[in-house]
Amino acid sequence: MESAAAPNLLVEHSAGVVRVTLNRPQRRNALSEELLTELGGALSAIATDTTARVVVLGAAGPVFCSGHDLSEMSGRSEEEYRRLFDRCSQVMQQLRQIPQPVIARVQGLATAAGCQLVAACDLAVASSEAKFATPGVKIGLFCTTPMVPLVRNITPKLAMEMLLTGQPLNAERALQAGLINRIAAPEDLDAVVAELTGAIVASSPLTVRLGKEAFYRQMHLDEPTAYADAVEVMTRNAVAHDAQEGIAAFLQKRPAVWKGE
Structure with a gap:
């Protein structure tokens, strides 16, 4: 296993799986500008790493992510706010743009931009204790950027309910709504994530990359196109x-040997 650490982020490589861990538990893993910069840099490095086959995005401590760091959100200029929200939006888009599938490992509460992180990942597995909310409206700041991937995951009516009320979804309702793929008991969370990473690593990296690119591209096209x-x-x-x-391996009843080409 190879590992690297930044002040707010842990990155570990093992057998094709890259585990990226938000590491600000004392701040409920709030997305400070520094953490966003580190996360964006880590995703850029992973995108060009041919040994990286799948990414697991997790978090230290009891909270997955509480959204933007509100201690950095007071009294800033319009340009400073624009830069912050633009940087966050770029990171969210990187999760979709990198060739490797990204799985959110959600062990606890995911709110505002933290809920956005979950919605922006390709797959998500949540503890039965996890909750999801976009409560910005309660502090006078509508969760407009978190809304973008949220409404692309769940129905507009439910998304609007979350955005207008700030009330959280429990894991069961999040599963029914399509925000997450699977629920696990807290002690089984890593095992369920491993089922998905194992299936992805077992497939051709070329095929997975082509499929992920095509999936998101076709979502914005009319049906004939x-x-x-x-x-x-x-x-x-x-x-x-x-x-x-x-195809040959299937016909010959033997394991395939992938070259990624």
């Missing part, structure tokens, strides 16, 4: 080494 794009992607995928190897 989406099909046209999908045909091109599948054609490129089919002639690649890994697809030919996978």
